Amino acid sequence: MNNRIELQHPLAAHHLSILRDIDTPPHLFRSQVQLLAMLLAVEATADLALVDVHVKTPICPMVGKRLLQRVAIVPILRAGLGLVDPIFQLLPGAEVWHLGMYRDEATARPVEYYCKLPVDQPADVGMVLDPMLATGGSIRMAITALKRWGVKDIRVLSVIASEQGIQTLHAEFPDAKVFVAAVDPELNEHKFIVPGLGDAGDRMFNTQRS
Numbered sequence: 382m383n384n385r386i387e388l389q390h391p392l393a394a395h396h397l398s399i400l401r402d403i404d405t406p407p408h409l410f411r412s413q414v415q416l417l418a419m420l421l422a423v424e425a426t427a428d429l430a431l432v433d434v435h436v437k438t439p440i441c442p443m444v445g446k447r448l449l450q451r452v453a454i455v456p457i458l459r460a461g462l463g464l465v466d467p468i469f470q471l472l473p474g475a476e477v478w479h480l481g482m483y484r485d486e487a488t489a490r491p492v493e494y495y496c497k498l499p500v501d502q503p504a505d506v507g508m509v510l511d512p513m514l515a516t517g518g519s520i521r522m523a524i525t526a527l528k529r530w531g532v533k534d535i536r537v538l539s540v541i542a543s544e545q546g547i548q549t550l551h552a553e554f555p556d557a558k559v560f561v562a563a564v565d566p567e568l569n570e571h572k573f574i575v576p577g578l579g580d581a582g583d584r585m586f587n588t589q590r591s
């Protein structure tokens with residue numbers, strides 16, 4: 382089962398290169414993230430279930446389609462926020478549940494500071510959003526929270542993953558489908574993705590400190 386889906390679209394490669402560029406300013410960085418989120422969402426929703434609905438066009442009645450499943454969009458704060466809008470537009474009936482996490486700078490391990498997922502009536506599909514999958518620790522914590530809620534179909538939408546992070550994640554959660562625009566070869570000594578794009582949250586929200 383191949384649960385690693387890497388975008389092959391030329392638009393993804395084009396917009397990702399702009400995103401990676403150190404000279405790309407925050408406003409352009411944000412719009413590039415949104416474009417890539419849309420491309421990821423198209424791929425990650427390709428097999429969603431449909432049900433027939435009756436539609437009356439101005440010409441005649443017909444049988445159309447409506448999305449059947451309950452989808453939960455789960456951005457990891459902060460940087461995951463940047464992917465929400467385009468996906469919410471494509472899935473206006475989805476639910477959005479925020480997870481707050483930051484990576485401890487000394488240990489590179491995720492620290493959870495906000496989680497109010499419900500405890501019952503799980504969504505049919507959970508989409509975890511985070512532009513970066515470095516060690517995979519943050520997304521691992523998010524998947525664990527979704528599983529605790531009872532979500533069976535978990536999909537991760539990430540702009541860049543490291544090879545190590547994606548392998549570690551799939552060793553623990555082989556069923557989680559991971560959609561990425563690129564898989565980069567390594568992590569540096571600070572557990573940043575190489576070549577990567579730097580700190581996505583800081584670049585997105587203009588909070589970089591030199």
Ligand code: PRP
Binds near residue numbers: 546580581
């Ligand atoms: C970054 C990034 C991911 C996480 C990835 O967040 O946005 O959430 O680190 O690293 P991991 O795969 O090794 O867990 P950061 O801790 O910088 O928080 P922020 O989004 O608030 O800036």
